Amino acid sequence: MYSLLLAIIYIAFISLGLPDSLVGSAWPVMHTDLQVPVSYAGMITMTIAAGTIVSSIFSDKLTRKLGAGLVTALSVLTTAIALFGFSTSHSFLALIFWAIPYGLGAGAVDAALNNYVALHYASRHMNWLHCFWGVGAALSPYIMSYYLTSGQGWNSGYRTIGILQIILTFVLFISLPLWKQKNLPETQKKVAAKPLSFKEILQLKGIPAILIAFFSYSAIEQTAGLWASSFLVQIKEISPEVAASFGSFFFLGITFGRFICGFIADYLGDKSLIRIGTGIAFVGVLLVAFPTDIRLVALTGLIVIGIGCAPIYPAIIHSTPENFGKEHSQAVIGIQMAFAYVGTTFMPPLFGLIAAKFSIGLYPLFLLVFVIIMFATTEKLNKIVTHKKKASH
Template sequence: MYSLLLAIIYIAFISLGLPDSLIGSAWPVMHQELQVSVSYAGIITMTIAGGTIVSSLFSDKLTRKFGAGLVTALSVLTTAIALFGFSISTHFLALVLWAIPYGLGAGAVDAALNNYVALHYTSRHMNWLHCFWGVGAAISPYIMSFYLTNGQSWNNGYRTIGILQLILTAVLFFSLPLWKRQKDTYTSDSTTKALSFSEILKLKGIWAILIAFFAYSAVEQTTGLWASTFLVTAKNIHPDIAARFAAFFFLGITFGRFICGFIADRLGDKQLIRVGTGIILIGLLFILLPSSQTFWALSGLIIVGVGCAPIYPSIIHATPTNFGKEYSQSVIGIQMAFAYVGTTFVPPFFGWLASVTSLAIYPFFLAFFALLMLFSTERLNQLLKG
């Protein structure tokens, strides 16, 4: 039963990644058909982000009341319904409205599933599970591309992903007895404690880890979003090559998490965060090298992706150890909320900052947040020792 539930959770992580890259891959066609500006994609993504922040903050209450298995199943169902809503939409306003349940479902399942894994499985599985998220995020653009290159509508791409989510929903509902047999802290353990937001924010070391999660998410999202533009503008790299290596950044994260799975239990979460940050800084040094050869900048981008790989899973997996099993769902929910704030607001802020200065600040900007993340995690370690 342990192995069967673990396999279902792996599939669920693929599901988490499936919707995440759909808008980016389809928007060049979508905005033309909907007759809106290309910049309107930001309205949809901000709406989704708002939903994920809200549902992350309330994930603790939901998980305590319904259990991790049911919350996961209902959240995936909500996301599937939203995807079907996207598939029948013919007006931009309809997309914005469907983006609300899209975000609410994504945030709840993300927090509930990550906490369940942190409580019941090893660091190795946490890294591999997040690797499977990358598999899902990589699959959906290919599905969308299949329809677009064959002269079909982007609506079909959303419909197909929605069908896959519905199939997973059915699997999750059938698997609910397995979740109950695996000890669920939030339905069977009387020592668990519900915390208000103000109580969570008073936990020892909480602000250090929230800043760390915010900073890491800022690094990952800003790197991926602005990589191509930086390579073309600051390094004079051909747009086709730049776009390919920007995608390699995410492949670096996925591959890095696969490799980290083999060493995670041996090194431990704290050491993985340190090693990952060091690799990020090495990658940024490669990008900074004033060489006319494109090899260094392109290689540096991949290295940054590999460095990012273990950090997010390690922060999540260490939460029960750092703050206690009884508080982990509360803490992971608010950690996720801060992560979404970082991914939502920092990349546009960099765009504004680069517009008034220069895109050449890209590696320095990323290094600042990487060091802020490392300083915050080390500060947490000191506080918990004291």
């Protein structure tokens, strides 16, 4: 039963990634069909992000009331309905409307699933599960591309992903009895008497540090991925075709890195994985910034940043029950997710403004600032947790 549920969770993580890259892959055609400017994509992604942030914050209350399994099933169902809504939309306003449940479903399932895995499974599974998320995120553009090139339109692409989500929803509802594990240690059965308020969560020792760290990680990942190609073309004078492929290699570095980390995660531990990942990302940023005409140095640097980013997100999530207590982990993970989405949503556009006003050459410096902040805040958390453990003995 343990293995069967784990297999279902792996499939669920692929499903989590499927909708994440759909808007970007389909938008070049969508905005033409809908007769709106290219820039309007930002309104859709911001609406999705807003829904995701809200549902992440309230995930603790939802999960306590309904359970992780039911929250996951209902959230995937909500996302599936939103995808079908996209597939039937023929106006921009309709897309904005359906973007609301799109985001609400994504945030709740992300927080619920990550906390469930952090509580009940080893660190290696957290890395491999997030690797599987990358598989889903990489797969959906190919599905969309098939429908666009075959002349069936972007609506059909959304419909197909929606059908896949409906199938997963059916599997999740059937699997609900598996989520109620009866043989868990007593320490894992204990939960706080009531859900924590946002103010109460912020009062937990170490919370400001980990929220800033999570925000910084998301700023690094999304800014690095979004602006990589533009930096390579404008500053390193690399052809757009080569730059585009290496921009995607950054995400492949994350996916491959998480696959490898799965084999060593239980041996090294979450704290070491975060430190090693941050160090590798630091080296990658230096390679991107290195003033040389040898273009392979910057291209290699991007892949190295991706490999460095790989273990950080899963390790921070997996260490949450240990750092803040199993009874608080769902609430903390929900807020962590919310801060991650804020970083994802606002930091790449902020760098875009900086690049427009000054120079896109500031790209590695922007990344370096957040790498340093992330290192400082995670180390501060380590000290707080160590002090807390010593005080309890």
